[in-house]
Amino acid sequence: MTRLSDVRIRMQAENLDAVIITNLKNIYYLSGFWGTAGTILVTAKAQYLLTDSRYSIAAREVAVDFDIVETREALTEIAKLLKKEALTQVGFEDGVTYAEFQAMQTQLAGLTLRATSNFIEVFRQIKNPSEIATIKKACAISDQAFNDLLKFVEPGKTEIEIANFLDFKMRDLGASGISFDTIVASGKRSALPHGRATHKPIEFGDTVTVDFGCYYDHYASDMTRTFFVGSASPQMRAIYQIVQKAQQAVTDVSSAGLTYGDYDRAARDIIEAAGYGEAFSHGIGHGLGLDVHELPYFPKVSEDRLLENMVITNEPGIYVENIGGVRIEDDLLITKQGVEVLTKAPKALIIL
Incomplete structure (x- = not known):
């Protein structure tokens, strides 16, 4: 019930009588229910999970703190529940489609509807021990898949063959699926x-970057490694060493209390000093959990601070057009004293 208590505290702070949750991962976070059809209504007095007959038995088994309403007309039932409690100020998640919003306006006519942003996602930033253990398992699967990949890659294999190897290997190791379309970019x-x-084949002398991850019990991993096939040019070796140094600097400086801006600058300052500032064209990382990309994100000038038990990524990179690129990405658990690196795959320069 702690998560529902957090929701009600935020409802009170935002002067909401009720909130409608439609994001399926937020529904899972609050209730433990996983399905393709579901809506949650939280009021000050009660919490309801509305789903159809395909899922009602499963919902009753896992969402034991919720009143289960079996229906294919969730908004119609929500309107009745809100009327019963005489509630008028109703929040909803701003990720709904325009068509869904129009339906809300029609079905909940006469009520004040207010869009909320990241209403549940802000709570999801801090992981509990069970979530951390699950993410560690997802990371271990990705680590093993990468180690196995190093025995598979050779000149003539295509990028798609490499991607498929990783995808199937992670499933073979217990993953329920990939957390995003696997990235393989060579040469x-x-x-x-x-x-x-x-379908590009790997060639002797290619730089190969693989960015991939999996879902395990609904939680994601996300890692990137760059390696070389046959040989590495002096320039690419130097770039690799710069990225490796920048990535380690982020790990070394990170702990609860570090500002988001300083988290980004730890890597960016090193890359800029090496003359590749413009070639580091993306952010330093993002949160990781039920979504492979979730809060927090790291604006360069933000004074927001890392919090204990956040799980985030550390992924600096340098990309030089017509030559090649390097990115190294780990998943990190933020602790009071520093970080625990959850991604264990080797980061030393590898030439196959």
Whole structure:
């Protein structure tokens, strides 16, 4: 009930009588229910999970703190519940589609509807021990898949073959699926930060960047490694060493209380000093949990601070057009004293 208590405290702070939750991952976070159809209504007095007959038995088994309402007309039932409690100030998640919002306006006519941003996501930033243990398992699966990949890659294998190897290997190791489309970018294409896997074959002398992750019991991992096939040019070796140094600097400086801006600058200052500032074209990382990309994010000038038990990514990179790129990404657990690095795969320069 702690999570519901947090919701009600925020409702009170924002002068809301009720809040409607439609994001399926937020529904899972609050209730333990996982399905393709569901809506939660939280009021000061009660909490309801509305779903259809496909899921009502499962919902009763897991969402034991909720009143389960079996329906295919969630808004119609919500209107009745709100009327019963004489509630008028109703929050909803701003991720709904325009069509869903129009339906709300029609079905909940006469009520004050107020969009909320990250209403549940702010709570999801801090992981409990069970969530941390699950994310560690997801990371261990990704680590093993990468170690196995190093035995698979050779000249002639295509980027798509590498991506498929990782995807199937993670499932074989217990993952329920991939957390995003696996990125494989080789040769000059490694300068593409999010280069999708193609039919390009790996060639002798290629730089290869792989960015991938999996879901395990609903929680995600996310890691990136760059390695070389056959040989690495002096320039790419130097770039790799700069990125490796920058990535380690972030790990070394991180702990609860560090500002988001300082988290970003730990890597960016090193890369800029090496003359590659413009080639580091993205943020330093993001939160990780039920979504592979979730709060927090790290604006360069933010004074917000890291909190204990956040799980975040550390992923600096350098990308030089027509030459190649390097990115190294770990998942980190923030602690009072520093960090625990959850990604264990090797980061030393690898030439296969």
